Amino acid sequence: MAGTETPRFKQWQLSTTLGIDGLNLVEDASIAQVGDEEVLVEMHAASLNFLDLFVAKGGQPGTLEQQPNPGLVTGCDGSGIIKAVGAAVKDFAPGDRIVTHLIGRIPDDAKVDFDSLRSSLGMGTNGTLTQYGKFHHSNLVHAPRSLSFEQAATLPCSGLTAYNALFGLGGRQVQRDQWVLVQGTGGVSVAALQIAVAVGAHVVATTSSAEKAVKLEILGAKHVLNYRDTPEWGVPARAFTPGKVGFDHVVDIGGDATLGESVKAVKTDGVVSTIGLLGGPADQQVPMMAAFQNACIVRGLVAGTRQQMRDFVAFVDEKGMKPALDDMVFGIEDARKAYWRQERQQHFPRWSSSCTVEALQVVRYLREEV
Ligand SMILES: NC(=O)c1ccc[n+]([C@@H]2O[C@H](COP(=O)([O-])OP(=O)(O)OC[C@H]3O[C@@H](n4cnc5c(N)ncnc54)[C@H](OP(=O)(O)O)[C@@H]3O)[C@@H](O)[C@H]2O)c1
Incomplete structure (x- = not known):
């Protein structure tokens, strides 16, 4: 055990009331010590994801059951500095800059x-919307050297998922052109x-x-289509x-509402x-x-x-991707306002992670208050 003894600090927890307005700001949280395999982190930024909305509303992945988990610290993505490590932690030391990783202990x-997603940060394990967090060491990785805390906080959920989509299937990693x-x-x-864009691929x-x-084009999209004006x-x-041959990769986030068009593309x-x-129900x-028909x-x-x-962290540093x-x-x-901003789809850009990539940099301005 490592002594930690944080000051009193703020964190957001789920309550027995479902929905964004049911989220509960606790003003006097504290951490007395960390376990042998745990790490104490002073959080500097957090970034919201669709997943965080889903959890706030009581959803569980794969079902729409309402399962409030009162007292759980919300938020799956975040970044910060390590303040203390447990006796069995070998891969981190005080002073290291870290980003969270959604699912640990595997x-x-x-x-x-x-199934493993149910144990993810902010869903089954205490998450990131807190000024100090105690995490199992396997829920952390070192942060990219080239990113601010705010930028780094966007990497874990949506960023990693996007990286997996484009690099995770052997023999099909996205390539230049x-x-x-x-x-x-x-x-x-x-x-x-x-x-x-960072690998030199062309994006629609x-x-x-x-x-x-316009913002998509600024970020490097070659062409943009409005899916309301052109549903097909x-x-x-x-x-x-x-040659109109189609895309090497289609990253489908709409489900039944978009998959039909994705396989055509x-x-x-x-x-x-x-x-x-x-995209909701179709x-x-x-x-x-459809996979057979479109080969x-x-x-x-x-x-x-x-x-x-x-x-992914190494990729970000190597490519200089911001x-x-x-x-x-x-x-x-004001984290609840950020949830509402994400709920209304006003955020952009943000990845995953996050209304920004929306980054909900909730802790950024509060260090001096701790
Ligand atoms: N499989 C995984 O591990 C994993 C990981 C992360 C997220 N997800 C899932 O991926 C989805 C996206 O997550 P996110 O965090 O990126 O969500 P998000 O940030 O909340 O995405 C919101 C945006 O999605 C776009 N959108 C909504 N309906 C659309 C449609 N029919 N066609 C095209 N775009 C549409 C809208 O863009 P415009 O405003 O530009 O129209 C909207 O602003 C969610 O369903 C989430 O649960 C899955």
Whole structure:
């Protein structure tokens, strides 16, 4: 055990009331000590994800059951500085800059599934919307040297998921001059756009907003389609690729509402990564036969491994990639406003992680108060 004895600090917890307004700001949290395998972190930034909204509303992955978990510290993404480590922790030391990793206590190369997701930070394990956090060491990796705390805080959930989509399937890693399609301006999609641009791939994006289309182009999208004006965007998007052969990668975050267009847009033997369900229920579910009819690979994936997170951190440093941040930054007391901003889809960019990549840099301005 390592003595820690933090001052009193602020953190956000789930309460018995579901919904964003049910989130509870605790003003006098404290941590007395950390266990042998634990690490005490002074948090500097956190970034919201769709997952955080889902949890606040009482959802669990794979179901829509309402399961409040009162007292759990919310938030899955964050960054900070280590203040103390337990006796058995060998890979970190006080003073190290870290980012969180969604799912700990499994081997570093273990694939994540919906069952393990239930134990993720902010869902089954105390999370990041706190001025000090106590984490199992396997829930952390070293932060990129080249990023601020705010930028680094956007990497864990949506960033890692996007990295896994584009690099996680052996033999299909995204390459220079390939074509990638991303959907909308949420955390996963903006991260995927930036990762693809960083390797020299060509990106086509969809969005519902003319204003956001401009931002997508600034971030490097070659073409942008409005999915409200052109609900059947699959064939028009494909027409942007040389010879109209289709995309090497389609990063699908809409689920049944978008998969039908995604398989029309992808090229023969290209990869459609099915990641989310933001499009809501569709009139018809897309049959598995769509993969046969369009001769493509459809790959479901959940977040990524801890080793992929380390690889992603190295990628970010090597490529000099700077995650796009939301225009708004909130202090920790205003985290609920950030949740509402994300709920209303006003954030952009942000990845995952986060209304910014929206970064909810909740702790940033509060250090001096601790
Ligand atoms: N599999 C995993 O491990 C994993 C990890 C992270 C997230 N996810 C899932 O991936 C999805 C995205 O997460 P996120 O954090 O990126 O969400 P987010 O930041 O909340 O994304 C919001 C944006 O999605 C876009 N969008 C909504 N419906 C769309 C549609 N029908 N077509 C295209 N774009 C649409 C909108 O973009 P515009 O405003 O530009 O229209 C909206 O602003 C969620 O379902 C989340 O649960 C899964």
